[in-house]
Amino acid sequence: xxxxxxxxxxxxxGREIDEARxxxxxxxxxxxxxxxxxxxxLGFGLRVGIELIAALIVGVGxxxxxxxYIGTRPWGLIAGxxxxxxxxxxxxxxxxxxxxxxxxxxxxx
Amino acid sequence: MTEVSAPLEQFVIRPLxxxxxxxxxISYTNSALLMTIVVALIMLLLVGGTRRAALVPGRLQSxxxxxxxxxAGMVRENVGTDGFEYFPLVFSIFMFVLFGNFLxxxxxxxxxxxxxxxxxxxxxxxxxxxxxxxxxxHGFHFFTFFFPAGAPVFMAPILVPIEVISYMSRPVSLxxxxxxxxxxxHTMMAVFAxxxxxxxxxxxLPIAINVAMFALEIIVCALQAYVxxxxxxxxxxxxxxxx
Numbered sequence: 001x002x003x004x005x006x007x008x009x010x011x012x013x014g015r016e017i018d019e020a021r022x023x024x025x026x027x028x029x030x031x032x033x034x035x036x037x038x039x040x041x042l043g044f045g046l047r048v049g050i051e052l053i054a055a056l057i058v059g060v061g062x063x064x065x066x067x068x069y070i071g072t073r074p075w076g077l078i079a080g081x082x083x084x085x086x087x088x089x090x091x092x093x094x095x096x097x098x099x100x101x102x103x104x105x106x107x108x109x
Numbered sequence: 110m111t112e113v114s115a116p117l118e119q120f121v122i123r124p125l126x127x128x129x130x131x132x133x134x135i136s137y138t139n140s141a142l143l144m145t146i147v148v149a150l151i152m153l154l155l156v157g158g159t160r161r162a163a164l165v166p167g168r169l170q171s172x173x174x175x176x177x178x179x180x181a182g183m184v185r186e187n188v189g190t191d192g193f194e195y196f197p198l199v200f201s202i203f204m205f206v207l208f209g210n211f212l213x214x215x216x217x218x219x220x221x222x223x224x225x226x227x228x229x230x231x232x233x234x235x236x237x238x239x240x241x242x243x244x245x246x247h248g249f250h251f252f253t254f255f256f257p258a259g260a261p262v263f264m265a266p267i268l269v270p271i272e273v274i275s276y277m278s279r280p281v282s283l284x285x286x287x288x289x290x291x292x293x294x295h296t297m298m299a300v301f302a303x304x305x306x307x308x309x310x311x312x313x314l315p316i317a318i319n320v321a322m323f324a325l326e327i328i329v330c331a332l333q334a335y336v337x338x339x340x341x342x343x344x345x346x347x348x349x350x351x352x
Contacts, residue, residue: 062277
């Protein structure tokens, strides 16, 4: 058999691409994107600060709304403040671990 | 210009075509105009880039393919291949924010991503969508998301509210992050530009700072569009894979 040029170079290229694709990923996410590496320290600080404030805004806002419509004044605001602070701390902790949110998964893989 | 404009004047929304339906003001504003331009530009890039698809891409096609590849890689890495059905959404969000950020850098244009209404609306949309995806995919199992696996059960009354607040803080942080970055950068540039006039002869100093800051702003524009998109991806991943 002669080593002539394959009948369809494009098809061969397509096959190679498919093989490379299947090697590159088995369809599972590769892990949390490392956003922390792509920014400078100032950017990261700003990001963490916003995480803290955002949770506090939500916590205090929910407490204030509960006070206003259920009439639990002032306990909703107080509880909301502390829960919001805790959630903010947790956000910061998670942001420091790697960007994104969500509770820790059950144990490391 | 006869007077020095205030640094925050650039964020004022001006109605271009006043439209009132009942008591609701739905005027076509400068913000809406910029959004229209952004969408038109994206359409132009993608339709024009793929109209005559060549094996060796030209400039426009190369740009369109690069943006596709970039977002596709982001979705593949952060959501997984089963998240690819959300690719059109992620791609639209990325292009919209990216073009909005960049067009806002052009002098005398308008930065709609520096408006908290716009960024917060985008963030709330992403949040609601992700929550719906999680609920539809996992049903009531989705709510185990709010209780960390392995924690003692008697901690639930404290942990669950904290997790719920943490979850609900996502759209707030997502919206504020983009808004704050765009608004802060543009305000700072306007402040320094104001110094140029008042400093007289030494006006070249703030100009030099502004040139450097413009370079920084270009990075921030791209980076914030990237961060907004990758966080959308991460939230989608949480909703799809849950545990």
